[in-house]
Amino acid sequence: MPQLPERRKASSTASKAPVEDETQRKTRIQTKNRRMRYLELHPEYFEQPSLELADPLLYDRTIRRFLTPHERELDRRSKGYSGVLEANLIRSEAKLAALRNPDPNSPTVYTRAADGSITGVEQDVDDRPRDRQQGWEKWRDVMGLRFVGGRDEEFEYAGVDGSEEFDDRAEVERERLDEYLEGEEERFVGDGPRPVGETGVQDF
Template sequence: MTVVLRDTFPVADNSANHRRIVIKNRRKRYLDTHPEYFSSELELADPLLYDRLVRHFQTSAERTAEDRAKGWSGIVEADIERSEAKLQALANPDPNATVTYRLGEDGEIVEEDADEDMDGNPQTKEQALEEWKSVMTLRFLAGDDDDFEYETVDEDERLDFCPEAERDMEEAYFDAQEPVQVREDGEPLTGETGVQDF
């Protein structure tokens, strides 16, 4: 997902809308320059979403490696947070949720997909991880990460528009494009090889 916020107001404009756009731009640039924000520690922000979009697609070796990195206390904390979130979802079901929870025969909390083949549900590990990052990005931009000190980003003028970064993004975009030959009038060259056969 690419989120680019542009400030269309003059720099001298001190309106609340201008300030809001500047802050969101700084937050987005922070995420672009700090990919480590999306580490497994972010699981605690929304344990059910992380469970559905990341852990569901992990191999047992990947889960074991992630658990080792968290340590014993991290594993216990994540399990407690996930269990509490499931209990909360069980007590207050969301009618719009694609995943619901019910009590199983042995008293365990069982996850049920409303429709596993529904459009929009990720089918691959890459799609799921991209969706998780997208949701966490929107959450971060809105200022909904209670464990993050937004003042350090919101007041950091170094995260404002940077011509070098903009140029790097443009170069990356153009490098990814396929070259197209055009005629002098700007129309794409079609059916001609450029080799004369006479």
């Protein structure tokens, strides 16, 4: 009987994810907190016209569908002819791509209506925005996660990530106090037992 070739074992080092040390963990958390704080101080980030192009399908379902005719007219005027043309083109291409190549993992299904238009509907009823407020909250949640994750390629993150202006002062002070107390405890343990009196504390 012919002998089967040995299956090559996968390298254990290649499959292991890099281990995050304490310094890297603190830096990652600090960066995330600073970006979240930036969004709290600059809510206008979610209203910039260019953000629509980052996810035109999401914008169409959460923001654009709830605009009144008057608001759509104001939106067209603010963007100008070229801006409206660009947004419409990108949105149409994204809808066609979603229709032709549906993503099985996507919560949204795109179908073509009798009039030829393409619309998307969330499969989960609870995930569908029912009004302007819910649509806005959905837009902020998704775009906020995108921003905090560093996926806005047009944004200069260095000015936020490296600035103490966006630190939570109370949290920073708590961390400094915790580090100080930990250092004090380590020194006490290293110096041996502390003499105590009858009350359980050092008497003078």
